[in-house]
Amino acid sequence: MSQKPDNHFKVEQAAASDDSIQQVHAQLLGQKPEKKDGYPMLPLVFLGVMCSAVFFGSIYMAHNSVRFDPLVVNEHAKREKPGAVKVAAVSPHDLGKRVFKNTCMACHQENGLGVPGAFPPLAGSEWAQGPEDRVIRIVLLGLNGPITVKGQEYNSAMASLGGVLKDDQIANALTYVRSEWGNTASAVTPEAVAKVRAELAGRTAPWTAAELLKIGN
Ligand code: HEC
Known part of the structure; x- marks a missing residue:
């Protein structure tokens, strides 16, 4: 149970x-x-x-x-x-360096010292650093005859480059030359080159140093 x-x-x-x-x-x-x-x-x-x-x-x-x-x-x-x-910003100085290497260096040398007795120096030159109205003219039409640079006499000829270089190339090359190797002159603008080119009024003969000394200050 x-x-x-x-x-x-x-x-x-x-x-x-x-x-x-x-x-x-x-x-x-x-x-x-x-x-x-x-x-x-x-x-x-x-x-x-x-x-x-x-x-x-x-x-x-x-x-x-x-x-x-x-x-x-x-x-x-x-x-x-x-x-x-x-546009990659390249300074006029650097653009001018290229023009210098392509066009001026063969004679005036990379260090700007030229060749004694043949090509006058641009480094420390009173001409290169002188009035821009003169240096622009030298590059545009060339230079003939006796010239004194840094106390040295040269009597040679530089060909005219106004036909192969444009205004901005000349301006940049001179800006480079005038501020390189310890040079301390002002930059040159393409407008200044264009102005001088217009003032040539058809002239093609190269300058003489004596002529240039009357131009600029
Ligand atoms: C083919 C050689 C040659 C080339 C290229 C040449 N030069 Fe010259 N340059 C000379 C000679 C030579 C003289 C001196 C001319 C004379 O004795 O009358 C001179 C003189 C000068 C002078 C005045 C004197 C001085 O030494 O400061 C300047 C400035 C100058 N050259 C700048 C230039 C520049 C800038 C370029 C390039 C854009 C250039 N030259 C290209 C041969 C050259």
């Missing part, structure tokens, strides 16, 4: 699964039973939101990015006028 209910209870308890026990517990505590199938919903929704944020964010970036243009992204970058063509 005392064994039968005992056995019956044992059988029922053995049939109870973990789930049924949990459900009973949940009901007892007044909770809803937990879903057991699939993934928990909240992280899935969250993942979806994040994925679409990245997806649509990429599309937005692709359409609206400035491709990390330093002019837009970097506030310290120099801003150029829109449409301005970028």
